[in-house]
Amino acid sequence: MEATLGLEIIEVVEQAAIASARLMGKGDKNEADHVAVEAMRERMNKIHMRGKIVIGEGERDDAPMLYIGEEVGICTREDAANYCNPDELLEIDIAVDPCEGTNLCAYGQPGSMAVLAISEKGGLFAAPDFYMNKLAAPPSAKGKVDIRKSPTENLKILSECLDRAIDELVVVVMKRDRHNELIKEIREAGARVRLISDGDVSAAISCGFSGTNTHALMGIGAAPEGVISAAAMRCLGGHFQGQLVYDPAIVKTGLIGESKEANVERLQSMGITDPDKVYESEELASGSTVLFAACGITPGTLMEGVRFFHGGARTQSLVISSQSKTARFVDTIHMFEKPKYIQL
Numbered sequence: 380m381e382a383t384l385g386l387e388i389i390e391v392v393e394q395a396a397i398a399s400a401r402l403m404g405k406g407d408k409n410e411a412d413h414v415a416v417e418a419m420r421e422r423m424n425k426i427h428m429r430g431k432i433v434i435g436e437g438e439r440d441d442a443p444m445l446y447i448g449e450e451v452g453i454c455t456r457e458d459a460a461n462y463c464n465p466d467e468l469l470e471i472d473i474a475v476d477p478c479e480g481t482n483l484c485a486y487g488q489p490g491s492m493a494v495l496a497i498s499e500k501g502g503l504f505a506a507p508d509f510y511m512n513k514l515a516a517p518p519s520a521k522g523k524v525d526i527r528k529s530p531t532e533n534l535k536i537l538s539e540c541l542d543r544a545i546d547e548l549v550v551v552v553m554k555r556d557r558h559n560e561l562i563k564e565i566r567e568a569g570a571r572v573r574l575i576s577d578g579d580v581s582a583a584i585s586c587g588f589s590g591t592n593t594h595a596l597m598g599i600g601a602a603p604e605g606v607i608s609a610a611a612m613r614c615l616g617g618h619f620q621g622q623l624v625y626d627p628a629i630v631k632t633g634l635i636g637e638s639k640e641a642n643v644e645r646l647q648s649m650g651i652t653d654p655d656k657v658y659e660s661e662e663l664a665s666g667s668t669v670l671f672a673a674c675g676i677t678p679g680t681l682m683e684g685v686r687f688f689h690g691g692a693r694t695q696s697l698v699i700s701s702q703s704k705t706a707r708f709v710d711t712i713h714m715f716e717k718p719k720y721i722q723l
């Protein structure tokens with residue numbers, strides 16, 4: 380899968396990032412998202428595969444493109460028989476977030492990126508559009524920290540695993556009222572908190588790399604983004620756990636549904652019988668092969684943002700593979716027209 384799709388998915392996230400970056404700082408998050416969706420979909424439809432969106436822009440009625448269930452790729456065309464050999468059909472599931480951190484992009488803030496994860500059919504958890512309590516930590520803490528433990532306990536474990544004092548740890552938390560208690564506890568335990576307004580995928584993945592000064596992500600973000608983070612962390616061997624949040628009293632933003640009971644029913648109708656289950660990264664991204672790709676829109680902890688120059692642009696992407704066990708940073712110069720120069 381990596382040999383066939385590795386380069387293609389880099390181009391998919393690059394195209395989405397370039398499209399969004401043109402609208403960086405323009406204050407219109409919907410448009411920044413819209414152009415990323417279009418660019419991502421257009422490039423995806425040139426790939427020799429039969430792909431299905433399992434995490435996307437929403438249910439069909441809400442989202443005209445890259446909606447959940449949409450089929451993408453050359454082998455989904457009506458005339459696919461002319462191009463695709465049914466015996467060698469590459470059937471894959473895809474989770475996308477064409478502009479993760481739309482607000483960040485719209486206001487020119489760091490940390491927005493175009494991102495996707497793919498796996499063979501059935502290899503990614505089709506998370507409902509709910510919230511998820513998340514715990515991400517570096518590989519050395521994998522399986523040792525636990526979302527069922529208190530933040531204080533987890534920070535002690537983390538400090539042992541990373542062989543550093545608690546006050547040398549940085550925990551990323553999204554700045555939301557729902558996290559006031561969590562933030563207080565982390566600070567009281569002695570660790571430092573980096574509050575972010577958006578973009579918990581980038582924060583989760585940063586825990587997988589040393590040198591990012593990010594040692595844990597704690598708190599509640601969106602569930603679909605949790606699956607994408609889990610896919611990357613599964614490939615990196617980092618720690619990622621997620622637990623669905625379905626109680627509107629806990630999360631007061633977003634589209635979570637009016638009542639806890641109705642939400643539980645919705646989960647049950649999707650086959651989720653235990654709504655309180657703690658999911659490990661290997662369950663959220665369970666496929667035998669998992670690939671993850673991201674391209675920076677605005678500069679972030681892991682990647683540069685898109686930089687335009689006369690006639691072209693330069694991007695930085697990250698592609699992670701469970702197959703080759705690699706994390707590749709890809710630096711690309713895109714030549715749109717005859718550039719006056721190619722900027723190094």
Ligand code: VTB
Pocket residue numbers: 479480481555576577578579580600601602604632633
């Ligand atoms: C979360 C987080 C994302 O938006 O979805 C957040 O996972 C929205 O949270 O990374 P609220 O509904 O509480 O505002 C992001 O930050 C960006 O898409």
